[in-house]
Amino acid sequence: MGLPDRHPLTVFLSAGATTDTTLARRLLSRAADVIVSWDELPGDSAQRLPGIPDSVDALIAVIDRRSMPTGVLLELGAALGRGLPAIILLANAELLNALPPSLRELPIVVATEAGDAVAQRLSDTIRSAVDAARASYVPEPPRTTKTYLKEVRERDWADESERRVATIFAGLGARVVGQEPANTSSQVDLAAWIPGLPSPHLNPVLIEVTGRRPSIRAKEQQLLGFLHDRGAQLGVLVIPEGDTLRWNVAEGKAIIVISIDRLSQLTADSLMRLLMDGRNKLAHAAP
Amino acid sequence: MTNFNLDRLSQELVRLEEAGTATSKGRKLQDLMEYLLSQIPGLTIINRNTLDTARSEEKDLWLKHDPRLSGLPFADLAVPVECKNERTRASAAYIREFATKIRDSGGFDGLFVAKAGLAGSAGYSAHSAITSELSHGIRITVITGEDIAALRSAEDLIALLQDRYTELRLFQTYKSI
Numbered sequence: 001m002g003l004p005d006r007h008p009l010t011v012f013l014s015a016g017a018t019t020d021t022t023l024a025r026r027l028l029s030r031a032a033d034v035i036v037s038w039d040e041l042p043g044d045s046a047q048r049l050p051g052i053p054d055s056v057d058a059l060i061a062v063i064d065r066r067s068m069p070t071g072v073l074l075e076l077g078a079a080l081g082r083g084l085p086a087i088i089l090l091a092n093a094e095l096l097n098a099l100p101p102s103l104r105e106l107p108i109v110v111a112t113e114a115g116d117a118v119a120q121r122l123s124d125t126i127r128s129a130v131d132a133a134r135a136s137y138v139p140e141p142p143r144t145t146k147t148y149l150k151e152v153r154e155r156d157w158a159d160e161s162e163r164r165v166a167t168i169f170a171g172l173g174a175r176v177v178g179q180e181p182a183n184t185s186s187q188v189d190l191a192a193w194i195p196g197l198p199s200p201h202l203n204p205v206l207i208e209v210t211g212r213r214p215s216i217r218a219k220e221q222q223l224l225g226f227l228h229d230r231g232a233q234l235g236v237l238v239i240p241e242g243d244t245l246r247w248n249v250a251e252g253k254a255i256i257v258i259s260i261d262r263l264s265q266l267t268a269d270s271l272m273r274l275l276m277d278g279r280n281k282l283a284h285a286a287p
Numbered sequence: 288m289t290n291f292n293l294d295r296l297s298q299e300l301v302r303l304e305e306a307g308t309a310t311s312k313g314r315k316l317q318d319l320m321e322y323l324l325s326q327i328p329g330l331t332i333i334n335r336n337t338l339d340t341a342r343s344e345e346k347d348l349w350l351k352h353d354p355r356l357s358g359l360p361f362a363d364l365a366v367p368v369e370c371k372n373e374r375t376r377a378s379a380a381y382i383r384e385f386a387t388k389i390r391d392s393g394g395f396d397g398l399f400v401a402k403a404g405l406a407g408s409a410g411y412s413a414h415s416a417i418t419s420e421l422s423h424g425i426r427i428t429v430i431t432g433e434d435i436a437a438l439r440s441a442e443d444l445i446a447l448l449q450d451r452y453t454e455l456r457l458f459q460t461y462k463s464i
Contacts, residue, residue, distance in 0.1 A: 093390070093424060107364050110393040117392035124333065124351050124365035132329075132353035132364075175446060177453045180462050191457035193360065193449040200354050200362040204453040230456050231424075 009126060010034040012052050014076065015062040016069035023111050024062045024089055031123035032057075038075065052078055057130050059084055064091035066098040076103070085129035089122070101233060101252055102283035105199035158183030161260060162209045165238050166190055168260075169207070172268045177204075188226040196272050202279060207236045209260075214239060220248050220255055227253040234278055238263055247278055249285045254278040289326040289441045296323075300436055303372050303402060316372035317348050319435070320400055324368070326441040329356025333365070350398070358445045360428065360452035361396040370400045377401035382416035386425045395424055398448070402432035409460045418460045428452050429464060 011032040015021050021037070028035050036053055052059065052075060059079035061072050079086045088108045090096060096108065107125050112118050157163035157178065166176045174192040182189075190207040197203055208223045210216070216239060223235045228251070235255040245262050248255045256278055266274065299319040303312070321332050335347040348368040352359055359366075369385045371377045382399070389397040405413040417427055428451050438444050454461055 096424065108362070108395070110390075112391055112393050114391035114393075117388075120335075121363075121365050121392045121394055124349070125363075128331075128351045128353065128364040132355065135353065135356075175449045175453060177450060177457050179457065188457070191453045193453045195358060195449075198355070200360050203360065203449075204456050206457075230459070232456065 008033040009057045009130065010036060010053075010055050011126065012056045012059045012075070012079070013037040013062065014059055014072045014079075016065065016072060019062055019064050019069075021062055023115075024060065027089075027111060027115065027119045027122050028060060030119040031126050038071065052082070052084070056084060058126050058133075059086045060089050060126075061086060062089050062091070063095055063099070066095065068100075083133060085126070085133045087122075087125055087129060100283070101279075105201050158189065158209075159211070161211075161238070161240055162189055164260065165207060165209050165263065168264055168266075172266065172271050174205075188223065188230075191230075191232075194271070194275060196268075197275060197279075202233055202275070204232060205234045205236060205275065206230065206232050207238065209238045210240065212240055216257060220257065223255055224251060224253055227255070233282060234275060236263075247281055249278070249281045252282070254282040254285075291323065291326065291438060291440060293439065296435075296438070300432070303432065309373070312372040313370050314346060316370035316400060316402060317346050317368075320368055320370055321348060323435070323438065323441075323444055324350055327352070327357050327359070327445060328441075329353040330359070358449070360449050361398075363394045363396040365394065366396050366398055367392070367394075368398045368400065372402045374403060376403045376406040377413055378406050379413045379416035382413050382420065382427060386416075386420040386423075386427060389425050389427075390423075395426055397425070397427050399427050399429045400431075400435075401429060404431045404433070405429060405461065405464050409458070409462055414460050414464075417455070421455065421459055426452070426455065428455060429461060431464060 009032045011028060013021060013024060013028065013035055025035060036056060059075060061076055076086050086106050088103060088106050090108060090110045093110045107129055109118065109122050109125055157166065166178060169176050169192045174194050176190055176192045179187050179189050188206045189209050191204040192207060193204050206223065206226050208219060210219050219237055223237050227235050233253060235253065237255055237257045239257065239259050242259045243262060244257055244259045246257050248257060256274065302315050324330060325332050330350055330352040333349040333351055335349065349365055350368060351365050354361065367388055371381060385397055385399055389395065407414050420427060428448055430447060430451060434447055454463060
């Protein structure tokens with residue numbers, strides 16, 4: 001059950017000092033009852049920057065340039081720290097790739113010329129985000145379905161290592177899709193949907209399984225390329241031997257290099273902690 | 288997790304085959320999808336009534352969801368659902384038209400339900416259109432009538448959508464359709 005559609009909403013409009021917020025205000029006028037903007041705050045708000053009023057239900061950050069103003073970042077952080085939903089309103093879709101990884105996990109709406117359709121989407125997005133923020137939520141551990149495990153085992157695999165890695169991930173609750181045909185050297189081996197990651201933006205995780213005596217650095221570079229090609233954030237490079245477990249965070253992507261034995265010791269919870277560690281490294285490595 | 292009413296599901300699948308206009312047939316598939324999607328936790332159905340070119344009332348189906356609860360692979364919180372209940376496989380033109388709808392409304396994700404599947408194969412026709420739209424950031428997750436007939440629970444539907452989305456991101460097209 002969500003909020004009644006007529007529940008009055010107050011949104012905080014965060015934008016750069018030189019950002020034209022005319023379109024954003026027009027769109028928001030159909031989605032919110034009250035719009036409070038950073039430049040309308042009373043003078044004493046400077047004493048408690050970023051002074052987002054207590055009455056605000058959600059923050060809308062208008063992004064119209066590749067480098068984000070510090071004030072917008074501060075206000076986004078303040079909103080998220082208070083448990084307020086924050087939504088990114090992009091001036092155009094090309095700016096998506098310029099967003100820092102952690103902001104891509106937020107709901108994003110692009111302000112297009114089709115005003116009515118965008119206003120409706122923005123309204124639905126704000127309502128949905130506010131509902132979600134007010135709902136109590138306890139993360140559930142990933143679930144494994146028997147039918148899916150059967151499907152994983154029946155597929156043709158490039159080799160025993162790849163089959164074993166796919167089965168390990170499936171056993172941890174992931175939904176695994178294998179490359180077709182298997183063992184295509186120019187393509188990544190596997191992709192896995194990991195339930196429980198905090199944003200669909202972090203899925204799928206791409207997985208590359210090396211053969212014996214691999215050039216690990218070359219494989220990391222190759223996996224980095226696959227992540228870029230497919231717009232994915234997290235990668236796993238599985239090596240056949242040793243006790244390796246380390247992260248490589250570069251170019252806005254995070255790759256874990258892990259031996260198959262270490263991988264086989266993970267539980268669903270420890271896999272989630274590991275991936276969240278990578279996601280946090282990614283967020284803090286971004287410029 | 289909710290099990291579907293299999294009697295209702297099989298009856299509605301039979302109704303999909305009944306004769307009618309493209310709009311009325313599409314509406315039957317929309318009704319079925321509305322029932323199936325509404326069983327997913329954290330998901331709300333939005334119906335927006337619009338007028339088609341013949342000025343007859345058309346239902347515009349959207350879903351609104353909390354991804355933490357729904358488990359759905361859509362980063363957008365509001366997602367349009369396009370239903371094509373036709374004997375022939377859905378064309379590239381349908382895909383492009385749906386992508387325009389997603390893009391114009393300021394989003395990135397859409398759910399396309401094609402009862403007879405997609406025209407062509409990987410790299411051709413509707414599949415090629417899916418790849419082309421993905422290269423511009425528009426992610427169209429596709430399910431078919433055959434998929435729907437195999438569903439037994441909301442958990443099955445969530446898993447299917449996760450698999451299809453993962454397949455799309457891995458192959459940048461669909462190989463299972």
